[in-house]
Amino acid sequence: MNDVNFGRNFRENTAVFRQPTRSEPESAFTMADNHPTFQTASLEAWHKAAAKSAPGGQVDALNWITPDGITVKPLYTADDVKNLPYANTLPGFEPFLRGPQATM
Numbered sequence: 485m486n487d488v489n490f491g492r493n494f495r496e497n498t499a500v501f502r503q504p505t506r507s508e509p510e511s512a513f514t515m516a517d518n519h520p521t522f523q524t525a526s527l528e529a530w531h532k533a534a535a536k537s538a539p540g541g542q543v544d545a546l547n548w549i550t551p552d553g554i555t556v557k558p559l560y561t562a563d564d565v566k567n568l569p570y571a572n573t574l575p576g577f578e579p580f581l582r583g584p585q586a587t588m
Contacts, residue, residue: 530559 576586
């Protein structure tokens, strides 16, 4: 079999490249709804899971301190940043907290 025939046969036999005919329902070409379902995550569930890995079961023990003395938590949520001024700034725009150029 040469490459030309292989490519043509592949396209003819693959539903991705075929358009449904008037006699075929369009749903015949959709994938089955077989995606996995997941439980809704919650902060409480995260704390419970993190406590299993934390030293002594204390989630606060997972905090670490940068060389500059800043404490970094293992998880931050929207509640941690909701009252921060200038949290919605962009680089290249006033007040230039994220750099004077848009590509910074």
